[in-house]
Structures are given as C-alpha cells and as structure tokens.
Amino acid sequence: MSMFCNQCQEALRNIGCDAMAGVCGKTSETANLQDLLIYTLKGVAFFNQEAREHNLNHPATDRLIMDGLFTTITNANFDPESVADRIETALDERDEIKGRLQKQGLYEQQLEPDYVMWRTGRDGFEAKSEEKQVGLLSADNEDVRSLRSLVLFGLKGMAAYAEHALNLGYKKADISRFIERALVATEDDSLSADDLTALAMETGKYGVDVMALLDEANTTTYGHPEMTEVSIEVRNNPAILVSGHDLKDFEELLKQTEGTGVDVYTHSEMLPANYYPAFKKYDHFVGNYGNAWWKQKEEFSSFNGPVLFTTNCIVPPRDGYADRVYTTGATAYPGFPHIPDREDGEEKDFTQIIEHAKQLESPTQIEEGSIVGGFAHNQVTQLADQVVDAVKTGAIRKFFVMAGCDGRMMSREYYTEFAKQLPEDTVILTAGCAKYRYNKLPLGDINGIPRVLDAGQCNDSYSLAVVAMKLKEIFELNDINELPIEYNLAWYEQKAVIVLLSLLHLGVKDIKLGPTLPAFLSPNVAQVLVDKFGISGMTNVEDDMAVLNA
DSSP, X not given: OOOOBOOSTTOGXXXXXXXXXXXXXXXXXXXXXXXXXXXXXXXXXXXXXXXXXXXXXXXXHXXXXXXXXXXXXXXXXXXXXXXXXXXXXXXXXXXXXXXXXXXXXXXXXXXXXXXXXXXXXXXXXXXXHTSGGGSTTOOSSHHHHHHHHHHHHHHHHHHHHHHHHHHTTOOOHHHXXXXXXXXXXXXXXXXXHHHHHHHHHHHHXXXXXXXXXXXXXXXXXXXOOOOEEEEOOOOSSOEEEEESSOHHHHHHHHHHHTTTTOEEEEOGGGGGGGGOGGGTTOTTEEEEOSOSGGGHHHHHHHHOSOEEESSSOOOOOOTTTGGGEEEETTOBOTTOOEEOOOOTTOOOOOHHHHHHHHTSOXXXXXXXXXXXXXXXXXHHHHTHHHHHHHHHTTSOOEEEEOOBOOOSOGGGHHHHHHHHHSOTTEXXXXXXXXXXXXXXXXXXXXXXXXXXXXXXXXXXXHHHHHHHHHHHHHTTOSOGGGSSEEEEEEOOSHHHHHHHHHHHHTTOOOOEEESSOOTTOOHHHHHHHHHHHOOEEOOOHHHHHHHTTO
C-alpha cells in the first residue's frame, strides 16, 4: 500500500485510495506527508495545551495549527515541498514550546509518545510518513479508527473556518483550546469508542461556535449578505477569476485591481462574495463565471485570464491554462506561483497576477443571464413576515435543505432531478457548491420568494441553522424537528463533515446524506448514527421523496 486516504466522498471503491495517487490526483508522497504533518501538529498541540494553561502560548501557534490542518483538506495542497516546509516549521514550534515549558520548570522529560518526540532531517520525512502509527490506519480497532477519523476530519473543517475568521481579526481561545485537546485525544489509546463518540458530538458543538464566529467576522467586516442578482455574463476586459472561500484575499485583490483595467469574477464557492454590500462598490467586480469546482478544467480554459485559488478545490490542471493558475494561503500545486502570506499587518501583494492578467485576453462568455442569491439569516429574517404568512396560508408547505458539496460523480445528477421534481409548494434552502446542481433551473418563486434560497458558502450552513431556530421560535415549537423542514445533504470533503456534526449537535434528525455515506464510517459507527440521529443514505429520487414526505 503506497498511501491510504478515505477522507473525501471520492474514496476509491468507497473504502479508501491506496495506490500511487488518490482519485483527487494527490500523489502518495503528498498524502503521506500530509499524514505526517497532522501527526506533528498533535505534538504541537500536546505541549501548547500546557503552555496555554500558564499563559505561555503564542498566538502564532494557533495559526500554525489551523493552517496545517487546512493544508490537508481535500484538493487544497498537492505540493509535497510545501507540506514538508510546514512539517519542519511544526517540529521547530513543538520543540520550542517544550523548551519554553522546561525553562519555567513546568515540564520534565518523561516517557513520551512518539508523536511528541520524533525528529529527523527533511530527508527522513518520507520514511517516517510511511510508518503505521502516523496514518489513518494506526488504530487496530475498526470503530476506534473510524471515530478518530470522524473527529479529525471535523477538526480540519473547523480549522478552515477558524482561519478565515482569524484572517479578519476574529478568534476565540476556546476554539483553539478544543482543537488542541481533540487532536491529542485522537492519539489516546485509553479512550473507548463511547469516549470518542462523545468527543465527536463535542466537535459538532465547537463547529457551531466556529461557524458563528466566521459569520460574525464576515458580516461585521463586509455587511450582511443581501438578496442580489448576480451576472453570469462577461465584459470585454482582461480579468482574474477567484476561486475558494477566503473573503480577505478577495477584498485585497479587489482593492489592488481597482483602476488597473482588470476585471474580477468569482468561481464556485466564491460566488457568495457577490452578496456582500462592501464588495458592490467595485465597478470592476463583474459577477460569477462558471459553476462548481469540478468543472474548472473546461471553465478555466475558456476564461483566458489568470485564476487565483484562495483555498481548495484544485483539480490537477490541463496544459492549456496551467501556466496562469496562482495559489495562496494553505493551497499549493507544483509549478503554480504562490502569493506569500501577509507580513506585519500588510496586505498580500497581488501585483504578479494583476500584471499577468493585463497580458491576456478577456473571458469567453459561456452563459447568459443571472442568478439570485444572498439569503443568509439576516436577509431571511427581513422576509420573515412573508415566509411565515406563506407557511400559514399553505403557499409554502415544506422547506428542503439541500446544502453541502458538489462533485464530479454522475450519481450527483440525482440532486438536479430531486430539485426538478419537488412540488411547487416547496422551497430549497442551500449553502455550499451543491447549489450548482439546481441554482440555474427555472424553478420560479412563491409569492415573490424564490424557490431556491442560497445562503452562501458551505460555512453559511450556519445561516440555515439560524433560520430554522428562528422559525422554531416563531411557530412556538418545542423541537426543531417539528418544523416543516427536511434535510437532503450532499457531501464531498471535511468542511461538510463539521457541518454535519454541527447539525447533529443542534439536534437535527433524519438527515439524508449522499451520494454515498462516508467511507471512514465503520458499520458499527454508521449504525450509531442511524439509530441515534436517523441518518440514511441516498437511494433514488422517487423513493427518497416519499421518505422525506415531499
């Protein structure tokens, strides 16, 4: 076995990728180094927990852990050198924190687990990364292994959202403290399956907290998303296409392109940037180009200009556009120019990509018209009277939450057909790139309320939870599950895992999850989720509509 990775929905045979490369295109070298990075971060967390208790921790350590976890999310970083750099930094940080504790007489050398003491030069990373205790298969017990993975993948999604908030100056020590404690717990052989199940549910609690923090960061900085008609057409100017999730990167690029003659467009999960008031003042911010991440090979080719990845999801590129793709933050790909991180409070410098754009042709138009979005919790609250009246009069009979991720499997056409066949007295609540399966369908509206209400990015699933809790309050219900809301979610990567755990923490039951159940769930763990929360897998449109009372 050259590698083993089962963290995303595309896991080979729904078991795990175990060859020289994953289905995503990640090489076994990169996959193993990412496992070693996580292993090393557990050592950082081990010592930083103690440093935090004595106010000896440094804020930079929080970012190091967040960035390291984010780096290992599916389709974020394909560059083994970039990952190895982070391992070296993490080793130095781990040992520096340990030394700081020893200097204060707060830590004495003892029989330490391997993850807090291993050390080799860079030339030894590859061999170390292939040792059994480093990867996902370290635990012999299948259920323990499954639950550790569930927690770890939730932490990866949590760290991604925490880093976006941190980029805007928002952080909570409790979130970083939990990430450290949970990382160390995944190496604790004394924890039973019941202990780890409780930890997974606690991960969901902090998932809600981190999404609330990011929502606060985004809305305080850029205003509340508002109902917006977004152009999907192009202009005759050179342009930059921005993909990913990071709004701080997007803001700085907009500022630096102003007055240069270079337009800016969003792609995939960056679409919701169009909904924020602060970005609407930029005349050169044109709209959205293309669809979900997995269509980028065709859409990047026709865009003609450079592409900036602020986060995942990168697909190994075609030659026709590979020389005009840039990365920043946790993302990297061999051969792609990388925009360095901010230093000393300064903005990132996007000069290179802007100058590149000026030399290239304007985008080729691939679609016409516009799409409507911007229905985060504040906007929906403003429409509350309309929504409540429509529910009370029977104009809206039911809501269907169809949030989550899109992907390239043919089976995901199910979500398009499901949306098409929903009765006309139903409304879709969505967030994440799953919306691209139906957000351009002519589904109409109900009394002026669009039948597809897009709250935004995957982290804006928090908005959907806020809306549900508000409706529960308005209708004076005791249980969120009494609402006329059904959940038919699609997942792909680890941010969807933390969204799922967060919904479970909030008490949501009877979620349908597809297009496959996660490969990292053992039969016993999957059965617990079925028995306790009513989670079930996708079957076919007709049968699932009957189950969900469509």
